[in-house]
Amino acid sequence: MVGGVMLKQGEVTSGQALRIVIRMRFRLRRAILGLPLLDAYPQVFGGRRPALEEWLTHSSPDFWHEANMAEAAGAMEVPVSLTLGWWDLSPAQVLDQYARLRDAGRDVDLLIGPWTHTSALEKGWAEVFAQAMRRLRGEPPAYRVRVHVGGTNEWRDLPGWPPPDTRAERLRFDSLTAERGWRFRYDPADPTPSIGGPLQSSTQGQVDNAPLEKRGDVLLFTSDPVERPLTLMGPVRAELDATTTAASGDLFVRLCDVDPDGRSLNVCDGLTRMTGEPRTVVDMGHTAHVFRPRHRLRLQVSGGAHPRFLRNYGTGEPPGRATRLVPTETTIGAGSEFVLTLV
Structure with a gap:
């Protein structure tokens, strides 16, 4: 795999792979913001990649079907x-x-x-x-x-993961302080960037989220300081009552730990495409984290995390040949909930 694209054995030599990495460093931003993507991306790889193009020409997230992992596990x-x-x-x-x-x-x-x-x-x-x-x-x-x-x-x-004797606890958004209100505007021409988290870049891992939280397209919902240690062990998800004005919109939700000095560190996150259903569930992955006394929980809600996730153009079109960018006005309902796994 080079730059997130799986290459077949013998398709490139080690020297060619090195040249791809160098090209990516200097041309990646121009390529990922170029339109249409099918014409913009080859400048990074020095040519076309059929597997990537097959993905870019389909808009359904179900296009790629996973292998039968259950059967494989049983045979192991x-x-x-x-x-x-x-x-x-x-x-x-x-x-x-x-x-x-x-x-x-x-x-x-x-x-x-x-x-x-x-x-x-x-x-x-x-x-x-x-x-x-x-x-x-x-x-x-x-x-x-x-x-x-x-x-x-x-x-x-x-003894196992998630550990036994955990419990799910729901936290309503209207019990948190909405520091930016309940509506944001996502503009695919200026996409909300990906900072920290599971990346392979200089901003990967757990980082200070101040640059992200200064942006006007990121909503912030913050709890009161916790009085005693709050231990999360297992899956985390958000269930959002959200509506959007565009034909297609995404929801990116991130949980952060805010210390008494106001520093906000990312804990876990996830992105989901809205489907028109009344409630959108955002799987934020798993975590093992303790919020210490005087620390606060913070939820960031935005329309993307680019380029970690491909930006949503707002049109519902397959991204490969799309050239139109439609800004999205998204409103979050006060009845939205955040589901934690606690021990």
């Missing part, structure tokens, strides 16, 4: 160790693989650290190496699940 007989970072590129896929292997009764253990796609050996060498060596020596795992907990910078060993 060797012990499996899974390692990922909270800020890795595809944590949901690894967690899904873990759940399928566990449910199939297979010997599987899971390690989740505070690293990105590229920093596991730098930040988690001791944990990753110990996990691998136990398996190579044929020893049983020292844990079934080990996760790094944000907010307290500690490791916890658990």
Whole structure:
């Protein structure tokens, strides 16, 4: 894989791959903002890529169908160790693989650290190496699940993920302080940028969200300071009563931890396309995080996170040949809810 595009074996040499990376560094922004995308992207890769073009010519998110993971998990007989970072590129896929292997009764253990796609050996060498060596020596795992907990910078060993005895708690948006009101305007000509989170860039990971929260197209909903530690362990989602004025619109929701000095650090997030249903559910992934006393929960709501997610043009057209950009006025209903998994 080079620059997020899967290339077939033998399709490019190592030298060609290096040239692609160099081109991406200098031409990526111009390419991802160019219209139409099918004509703009080849300047990054030095030519056309059929697999990417096949995706760009379809607008349905169901175009790509996943393999039968359940069947594959059931056939897996060797012990499996899974390692990922909270800020890795595809944590949901690894967690899904873990759940399928566990449910199939297979010997599987899971390690989740505070690293990105590229920093596991730098930040988690001791944990990753110990996990691998136990398996190579044929020893049983020292844990079934080990996760790094944000907010307290500690490791916890658990019998499974999500851990048992968790509970879901709903937090209504109208119980939070709406610092920017309930409506935002998303302009695909000036898309809300992706800062922090599961990226492969200089802004990846957990970062200060001040640059993002200064933008007028990002709504902020902030709680009162918590009085005692609030521990999240498991999936997080938002259920939004939202309407949009354009033919198509997205909802990006991010949970942040705001410390007593006002610094806002991202915890987890997700993006979903609105379908016209009264309520839009945004899967924000999983987290293990403790909000310490005097810290506040903050929800950011916007229309995108570009270029991590392809910008929504507002027209509903497949993105490959589309050239029109339609701004979107989106309104969030006060009855929207935020669902946490607590221990």
